[in-house]
Amino acid sequence: MVIREKIDKFRTLLRASMKSEDTEEWLDVHFTRPIGLAFALFWHRFGVTPNSITILSIFLGVAAGVMFSFTDTLYNVVGVVLLMLANFCDSTDGQLARLTNQRSMKGRCLDGFAGDTWFFTIYLAIVLRLWNEPIPLTTVPWGIGGLALAAVAGLLSHSPQSSLSDYYRQIHLYFLMGKKGSELDSYAQEQAIVESLKGKPNAFWERAFHANYQYYCKSQERRTPAFQRFHKALMAQYGSIEQVPQELKERFLKGSRPLMPFTNLLTFNSRAILLYITCLLNCPWIYLLFEVTIYNLMYIYMHKKHEKLCTSLMQNIGEERQIKPLVILFDFGGTLDTQGCHWGKMLWHGYEAMGVSVTEEQFREAYVYAERKLGGKPLISVSDTFRRMLSVKLSLEFDYLLEKGWLTIDEQSARKMQTRLEDHLYNKVETTIESSKSTLEQLRKRYRLGLVTNFYGNMSVVLNEFHLSNLFEVVTESAVVGVRKPSPEIFRKAVAAMQVEPRKVLVVGDSYTKDILPAHEIGCRTCWLKGEGWDKQEPEAPVADLIIHELKSLLAYK
Numbered sequence: 001m002v003i004r005e006k007i008d009k010f011r012t013l014l015r016a017s018m019k020s021e022d023t024e025e026w027l028d029v030h031f032t033r034p035i036g037l038a039f040a041l042f043w044h045r046f047g048v049t050p051n052s053i054t055i056l057s058i059f060l061g062v063a064a065g066v067m068f069s070f071t072d073t074l075y076n077v078v079g080v081v082l083l084m085l086a087n088f089c090d091s092t093d094g095q096l097a098r099l100t101n102q103r104s105m106k107g108r109c110l111d112g113f114a115g116d117t118w119f120f121t122i123y124l125a126i127v128l129r130l131w132n133e134p135i136p137l138t139t140v141p142w143g144i145g146g147l148a149l150a151a152v153a154g155l156l157s158h159s160p161q162s163s164l165s166d167y168y169r170q171i172h173l174y175f176l177m178g179k180k181g182s183e184l185d186s187y188a189q190e191q192a193i194v195e196s197l198k199g200k201p202n203a204f205w206e207r208a209f210h211a212n213y214q215y216y217c218k219s220q221e222r223r224t225p226a227f228q229r230f231h232k233a234l235m236a237q238y239g240s241i242e243q244v245p246q247e248l249k250e251r252f253l254k255g256s257r258p259l260m261p262f263t264n265l266l267t268f269n270s271r272a273i274l275l276y277i278t279c280l281l282n283c284p285w286i287y288l289l290f291e292v293t294i295y296n297l298m299y300i301y302m303h304k305k306h307e308k309l310c311t312s313l314m315q316n317i318g319e320e321r322q323i324k325p326l327v328i329l330f331d332f333g334g335t336l337d338t339q340g341c342h343w344g345k346m347l348w349h350g351y352e353a354m355g356v357s358v359t360e361e362q363f364r365e366a367y368v369y370a371e372r373k374l375g376g377k378p379l380i381s382v383s384d385t386f387r388r389m390l391s392v393k394l395s396l397e398f399d400y401l402l403e404k405g406w407l408t409i410d411e412q413s414a415r416k417m418q419t420r421l422e423d424h425l426y427n428k429v430e431t432t433i434e435s436s437k438s439t440l441e442q443l444r445k446r447y448r449l450g451l452v453t454n455f456y457g458n459m460s461v462v463l464n465e466f467h468l469s470n471l472f473e474v475v476t477e478s479a480v481v482g483v484r485k486p487s488p489e490i491f492r493k494a495v496a497a498m499q500v501e502p503r504k505v506l507v508v509g510d511s512y513t514k515d516i517l518p519a520h521e522i523g524c525r526t527c528w529l530k531g532e533g534w535d536k537q538e539p540e541a542p543v544a545d546l547i548i549h550e551l552k553s554l555l556a557y558k
Contacts, residue, residue, distance in 0.1 A: 035088050050092075057089035058114045065121025068279050069128045076279045083272060086118060090268075112216070115162070115268070122275065123154045126284045136285070146285070153291035158271075160223070161299045165263035167220040168306055171227065172256045175249045178242050187221055188517035190214035192486040195513065199372040223303070226310040228543075233314060235523030236503030248313070255309040262302040266295060325525055327498050328443060328554075329476075329491070331509035332453040336436040336468075337386075337429045339551055340510045340531020347397075347425070354421045362406045363397075370396035380456035385465050387426055389458070394418050394425075433466045439551045440471045450474040452494045452507070454484050454514070474498050485511070488518040495524065506545075508554065516544050527554065 060082050067079030130146035142149075167184075174182035190210050197207040221228055238244045264270075271287075278287040330336060338346050344367050351363055358366075373396050374380065380389050398418045401407040407414055440449060451472045453459060457479035463469045476494035478484040483493070495502050502523035509515025509529060516526045520543045528544035529551060548554065 035091070053089050053092050054114050057086045058117050060086035060089060061114065061118030062121045065118065065125045067125075068122055068275070068284070069125035071129065071282055073280060079279065080276045083118070083122075083275075086114075087268060087272065090114065116159075119154065119158060123150045126150055126288065130285060136283075142285070149285065149288045149292070153288040157291045157296055157299075160219075161266040161295055163216065163220055164223060164299065164303060165266040167224070168256070168259060168302070169263050172253065172260060174241055175244075175252050175256070179240070185213070185217050186521055187214050187218040188486070188488065188521040190217055191513055192488065192518060195486050196484065199368075199375065224307065224310075226307040226314070230310040230314045232520065232523055233503075235521070236501070236525075237523070239502060239523065252309070252313060255313075256306070259302050259305055262298050266298060266302070271295075324504075325447065325506040326504045327448045327450060327495075327500050328506045328508060329450045329452050329494055329498075329519075329524075330440075330472075331485075331507075331511070331515050332451055332455065332459070332462075334510040334531075335508060335515075335529055336440075336551070337433055338510070338531070339432050339436070340529040340549065342510070342532060342534040344534045345532045346428075347394075350421050350425045350428075354417060354424055356417060356421065357408070358401055358406050362401065362404070366397040366400040366404075366406075369400045374456075378456075380458060382457040383461060384456070384458045386429070386462045387422075387465075389456070389462075390426060390429075391422055394422055430466070433468070436551055437466070437468060437471070439555060440468070442555055444471055447506075448473055448498065448500075450476065450494055450498050452476045452485070452490060452509075454478040485514040486518045488521045491519045491522050491524065495522070506557075508551075512539055512542065512544070516542070520544075527557070 064079045064082035064086060067075045067082060070076065127147050127150045130142035132141050132143075133146075134140060135142055135145065170182050170184040174184040176182075191214050193210045194207055194214060197203045197210065200207075234241070234244055241249075271291075274287050274290055275284070278284045334340065334343055341349075344364065347367060348360055348363055351358065356363075370393055374393065379392055379396075384392075395418065398407065398414055402411065402414055409417070443449065449472050451459070451463075451474070453476070455462070455477045457477065459475055459477045459480075460469070463472070463475070474494060474497040476490060476497060478490060481490060481493050483489045491507065495505055498505070503525070505519075505524040506527055507515060507519035507524045508527040509519070510531060512528060516528050519526050525545045526543070527546040527548060528542065530547050530549055546557065
């Protein structure tokens, strides 16, 4: 009876440690997962963390790769055993993380790094193994040809196949179990984290993890345009996956479920079995050819079916563009006060106009220093005007330039120059805001207006200063709500405060990463006020619904 209870308990834990029946492979369910769970329970007893197990799997996977570089059968058998152990560890870390609620982004990134490291070593081992071996039916050694085949198989085939398979599984889990049951991440979300970590002490490795992962997400999103449109329309219509009608989710899952076997075939098990067989038979080149041919055909089929599914379901919920927006949410800094010119560039042009004799590179360093100081210490009070805020910012910059010895004038002359620069910039801002005010007053006759801004708690004072207070129903200010752009959460709060659906909101801002991407993620329409940016980098395919170069162009928007 006691044994029976233990078996039942083990089965219950096994089910809890799995992602879902839809996304688990037969071999994993009946072989890898049970062994992985036994390992997980063993390691948990000794307090070993999931990430430690992942690191162990890296060493095992690399050792397996080394064994596959030999033609000796015994070495290859050892390689098979080591790679199986690495895979058990890979299963163990995920199961242990789910059972003990120790899931983390670092763990997910480390897990992906582990798999990449295994197969990099394995492909390199195959290249070395084939180097002096003759190409079948010839006397010509593989040499560079083997390296080229491995590069195509690994970089152009294996890598995109695995990343898209992982993405499709996470999408399936997202519709099946909601946001908490999935690890569906986005480029915008990761970009927001990277931005939030800028300048923070002891955050180098954390920022490096997220910086690398954001491009992984970007690659997945770039290859799935139909899903991106479908997901945006869903968020615009319902706000979150939890609010999407179950009937619509079931229709998606019905179309996605037949693709799950392909996602499994394109990840680990089938590759490992084929690798074992071809290495033991001393023909690993067949493994590489399978990658380039059969696996790529499966990849193309899976991708086309998934995009077709999303396109067909899109028609059922209607294009979000057909719905007229009721609310326009504006950014302030860089949008209403400079008409799209990044504040760093605005300041630099002021430096040039006033003859401040420093280089642009020196100014940029001073600007970044001042921004970090303002972000780290409460130097701006809730009662400060825009003029006072500008004065503090310029003081920090001039202090830095004087301390570095880049501004080669005496202290008194520097402060006079700073005052003239402050007057010059404030007058420009005043003129620009007056123009913006005229546009806002006309837009207010047709739309409800709101403001979403990263500010210091003094936004109401600044709005009074420029006579803008009566134009906005809701002001969502980062220092007040406790969340900053580029987090999508600040836009969710603004939309909720306006009591409107995201699809009926147009967000207008000058920053592509801080305004457009996060607003787009929650389902809002977006208008990018594209002026002179801090750098010349451009997004490859902007997601903005509208791109304008001056605010008054919005008057023609319908």
